[in-house]
Amino acid sequence: xxxxxxxxxxxxxxxxxxxxxxxxxxxxxxxxxxxxxxxxxxxxxxxxxxxxxxxxxxxxxxxxxxxxxxxxxxxxxxxxxxxxxxxxxxxxxxxxxxxxxxxxxxxxxxxxxxxxxxxxxxxxxxxxxxxxxxxxxxxxxxxxxxxxxxxxxxxxxxxxxxxx
Amino acid sequence: xxxxxxxxxxxxxxxxxxxxxxxxxxxxxxxxxxxxxxxxxxxxxxxxxxxxxxxxxxxxxxxxxxxxxxxxxxxxxxxxxxxxxxxxxxxxxxxxxxxxxxxxxxxxxxxxxxxxxxxxxxxxxxxxxxxxxxxxxxxxxxxxxxxxxxxxxxxxxxxxxxxxxxxxxxxxxxxxxxxxxxxxxxxxxxxxxxxxxxxxxxxxxxxxxxxxxxxxxxxxxxxxxxxxxxxxxxxxxxxxxxxxxxxxxxxxxxxxxxxxxxxxxxxxxxxxxxxxxxxxxxxxxxxxxxxxxxxxxxxxxxxxxxxxxxxxxxxxxxxxxxxxxxxxxxxxxxxxxxxxxxxxxxxxxxxxxxxxxxxxxxxxxxxxxxxxxxxxxxxxxxxxxxxxxxxxxxxxxxxxxxxxxxxxxxxxxxxxxxxxxxxxxxxxxxxxxxxxxxxxxxxxxxxxxxxxxxxxxxxxxxxxxxxxxxxxxxxxxxxxxxxxxxxxxxxxxxxxxxxxxxxx
Amino acid sequence: xxxxxxxxxxxxxxxxxxxxxxxxxxxxxxxxxxxxxxxxxxxxxxxxxxxxxxxxxxxxxxxxxxxxxxxxxxxxxxxxxxxxxxxxxxxxxxxxxxxxxxxxxxxxxxxxxxxxxxxxxxxxxxxxxxxxxxxxxxxxxxxxxxxxxxxxxxxxxxxxxxxxxxxxxxxxxxxxxxxxxxxxxxxxxxx
Numbered sequence: 001x002x003x004x005x006x007x008x009x010x011x012x013x014x015x016x017x018x019x020x021x022x023x024x025x026x027x028x029x030x031x032x033x034x035x036x037x038x039x040x041x042x043x044x045x046x047x048x049x050x051x052x053x054x055x056x057x058x059x060x061x062x063x064x065x066x067x068x069x070x071x072x073x074x075x076x077x078x079x080x081x082x083x084x085x086x087x088x089x090x091x092x093x094x095x096x097x098x099x100x101x102x103x104x105x106x107x108x109x110x111x112x113x114x115x116x117x118x119x120x121x122x123x124x125x126x127x128x129x130x131x132x133x134x135x136x137x138x139x140x141x142x143x144x145x146x147x148x149x150x151x152x153x154x155x156x157x158x159x160x161x162x163x164x
Numbered sequence: 165x166x167x168x169x170x171x172x173x174x175x176x177x178x179x180x181x182x183x184x185x186x187x188x189x190x191x192x193x194x195x196x197x198x199x200x201x202x203x204x205x206x207x208x209x210x211x212x213x214x215x216x217x218x219x220x221x222x223x224x225x226x227x228x229x230x231x232x233x234x235x236x237x238x239x240x241x242x243x244x245x246x247x248x249x250x251x252x253x254x255x256x257x258x259x260x261x262x263x264x265x266x267x268x269x270x271x272x273x274x275x276x277x278x279x280x281x282x283x284x285x286x287x288x289x290x291x292x293x294x295x296x297x298x299x300x301x302x303x304x305x306x307x308x309x310x311x312x313x314x315x316x317x318x319x320x321x322x323x324x325x326x327x328x329x330x331x332x333x334x335x336x337x338x339x340x341x342x343x344x345x346x347x348x349x350x351x352x353x354x355x356x357x358x359x360x361x362x363x364x365x366x367x368x369x370x371x372x373x374x375x376x377x378x379x380x381x382x383x384x385x386x387x388x389x390x391x392x393x394x395x396x397x398x399x400x401x402x403x404x405x406x407x408x409x410x411x412x413x414x415x416x417x418x419x420x421x422x423x424x425x426x427x428x429x430x431x432x433x434x435x436x437x438x439x440x441x442x443x444x445x446x447x448x449x450x451x452x453x454x455x456x457x458x459x460x461x462x463x464x465x466x467x468x469x470x471x472x473x474x475x476x477x478x479x480x481x482x483x484x485x486x487x488x489x490x491x492x493x494x495x496x497x498x499x500x501x502x503x504x505x506x507x508x509x510x511x512x513x514x515x516x517x518x519x520x521x522x523x524x525x526x527x528x529x530x531x532x533x534x535x536x537x538x539x540x541x542x543x544x545x546x547x548x549x550x551x552x553x554x555x556x557x558x559x560x561x562x563x564x565x566x567x568x569x570x571x572x573x574x575x576x577x578x579x580x581x582x583x584x585x586x587x588x589x590x591x592x593x594x595x596x597x598x599x600x601x602x603x604x605x606x607x608x609x610x611x612x613x614x615x616x617x618x619x620x621x622x623x624x625x626x627x628x629x630x631x632x633x634x635x636x637x638x639x640x641x642x643x644x645x646x647x648x649x650x651x652x653x654x655x656x657x658x659x660x661x662x663x664x665x666x667x668x
Numbered sequence: 669x670x671x672x673x674x675x676x677x678x679x680x681x682x683x684x685x686x687x688x689x690x691x692x693x694x695x696x697x698x699x700x701x702x703x704x705x706x707x708x709x710x711x712x713x714x715x716x717x718x719x720x721x722x723x724x725x726x727x728x729x730x731x732x733x734x735x736x737x738x739x740x741x742x743x744x745x746x747x748x749x750x751x752x753x754x755x756x757x758x759x760x761x762x763x764x765x766x767x768x769x770x771x772x773x774x775x776x777x778x779x780x781x782x783x784x785x786x787x788x789x790x791x792x793x794x795x796x797x798x799x800x801x802x803x804x805x806x807x808x809x810x811x812x813x814x815x816x817x818x819x820x821x822x823x824x825x826x827x828x829x830x831x832x833x834x835x836x837x838x839x840x841x842x843x844x845x846x847x848x849x850x851x852x853x854x855x856x857x858x859x
Contacts, residue, residue, distance in 0.1 A: 185726065217775045220775065236829070239700070242694075306723040319709065322705055449806075622693075
């Protein structure tokens with residue numbers, strides 16, 4: 001029996017704030033306690049691949065999590081739609097492309113997917129995540145818990161923008 | 165003057181003749197001629213009819229794929245695109261400068277390809293008209309006819325080209341669409357065995373290249389009136405030159421001379437090409453019309469390629485070619501040589517120059533060993549400019565932090581010659597076709613004029629052809645919130661610090 | 669490398685008529701064909717070129733072999749391809765573009781109408797008269813770039829981007845000697 005919820009974070013833990021995706025998954029997993037593996041699956045990887053389309057099977061809803069250099073701070077939320085693009089042939093495959101692969105494989109619409117982009121500022125190899133990025137992560141985790149409970153606000157929260 | 169015969173005043177009721185396709189050129193072009201019922205020429209246009217949209221689909225690709233992809237713009241000059249892309253991306257990866265070994269091997273690759281491309285053009289494509297006559301028998305007017313009537317010339321031409329192709333194979337990995345040059349430097353050294361194989365033929369090839377110049381000089385001398393007058397018209401000349409004014413095909417700064425030979429612009433950095441050049445679209449062709457921004461579309465157009473390079477530079481830094489350049493310049497008796505057919509002569513001078521340079525490079529130990537890669541602080545974009553066989557080639561990229569291309573702008577050599585080629589065919593139409601019964605031979609004259617430019621029409625139709633657009637977003641206080649420029653090739657880029665407006 | 673001496677010219681007085689064209693290609697296949705270098709001088713003892721970028725014959729006539737480079741990206745490509753199929757006994761797709769669309773097919777992931785509209789549609793700042801090039805001289809573009817076998821039956825596919833000169837040489841030798849063309853492992857490239 002597949003868990004109805006999936007939280008999938010990706011990024012390179014050795015590249016500064018790019019670790020935010022995997023860190024979110026680890027920390028939300030710790031907060032989710034006993035529902036892990038029953039109500040919600042947690043998954044992390046370096047980058048999205050076409051095989052990840054298979055992880056969308058039998059889900060009620062999916063949360064994709066990634067660090068971003070240019071989203072609003074501290075985090076941004078977008079509803080995703082399956083879309084064909086050529087990113088599947090690069091290391092920077094998009095979540096929309098994963099959904100498109102799912103659609104083409106199964107012939108069905110993918111489950112509702114949301115992208116949580118957490119603001120980072122530096123992706124230097126060998127650097128740990130920065131303090132500001134970790135603060136943004138903590139804010140995102142609060143929102144993430146709401147998402148697990150089904151209470152999260154899903155529109156892009158542009159009012160939070162404080163930067164030019 | 166510039167647009168006479170571009171658009172007929174009353175096209176309805178005129179008779180249309182099409183030369184379709186233009187043969188013995190690279191790529192697809194057609195010429196349409198509209199005639200009234202007295203056979204007077206009312207309109208002549210060179211249409212470039214294909215487009216592929218490279219700048220659009222390169223967006224979103226990882227930057228290291230670009231030198232591989234852009235070579236598929238053209239199968240005759242892929243090295244030009246490989247190197248122009250690498251020069252631009254060198255800046256992105258912070259390789260400023262690249263290592264000496266990398267540059268010498270790239271120069272070897274580039275001079276080899278200029279040589280083979282020029283040899284291909286002259287011997288395989290253009291020579292039939294020049295050796296047999298513009299109106300000669302269609303069935304003989306090709307490389308096979310040349311091989312049968314002038315086997316010695318054909319063989320030398322084939323071997324000159326072969327040498328250039330082998331240089332490319334040895335430096336880039338394959339003769340066509342190789343992978344030797346990469347952002348930041350080179351992938352491999354030249355092996356001792358390859359170097360020895362090439363070096364042993366180099367002296368012979370210098371001799372043959374000198375003979376090729378003699379052939380063209382003879383053709384000019386024997387047909388002086390024809391060669392001086394055919395499709396001859398004044399134009400500005402644009403090319404790169406080395407900082408000291410020498411001819412340099414791999415790197416340099418932009419120089420423009422006006423039709424009288426006076427220098428109009430000099431020392432313009434390749435990173436600032438957009439200050440100098442802008443492009444215009446017209447509805448009847450997919451190829452755009454670049455011109456000097458400050459001078460405007462009517463008289464701001466210019467020629468590029470061998471005719472421009474040989475006359476733009478102050479000297480050629482190799483002795484035999486330099487002597488030939490002086491003779492060429494003397495032909496003009498103090499003025500620039502504007503005869504379109506003189507392109508062939510200038511092209512052969514460049515073949516001689518490239519072989520001389522190649523011979524020296526093959527003796528440079530840095531092609532066999534030494535560091536091949538350099539890197540430094542990452543940049544958000546870069547511009548690479550090079551003198552491709554057909555003229556100045558410009559590659560302009562922006563790369564995002566995820567290593568994917570966010571903007572790609574290409575101004576390809578042949579595009580610069582668009583207005584000039586149209587001028588050339590109109591000149592031929594006025595002089596030879598106007599009021600006459602049109603024969604195959606007469607129509608071939610139109611093509612002879614085009615062929616002189618050695619156009620690379622596939623390269624020239626990479627683009628989707630767009631007008632530049634500048635959008636400035638002000639916030640409620642009038643401060644700059646955003647500034648987006650859509651370049652002449654439709655790619656969007658944020659340039660918060662850029663001056664506003666694209667056209668004055 | 670095998671020579672063309674398998675073909676006995678005493679018993680085959682006619683030359684093979686070969687036509688070539690580049691549709692939406694880059695000319696790399698044609699250039700690679702010319703990379704047979706001096707072997708061209710031997711080849712022309714057995715081959716006569718009909719319509720080709722190398723000759724001034726503008727219309728393809730009845731030919732033995734048609735070599736097609738490039739995929740189809742506009743209506744004119746389709747028309748030319750069909751004429752070649754009708755006139756050539758053996759039609760060969762040479763190179764990646766003819767075989768699978770090649771690099772120009774990268775534009776297929778974009779909606780062509782969207783791109784043209786975005787590019788030429790009237791917007792503030794565009795100079796007067798800017799519009800989607802629509803002169804009747806320009807052949808209409810296909811929505812998608814296609815390989816040539818989507819339009820006509822193809823007899824042989826010669827892979828490579830481009831196929832090497834040796835691959836061309838081996839292939840033509842086989843065909844002209846009446847053998848089923850066979851490329852060895854070393855000659856079979858897709859790059």
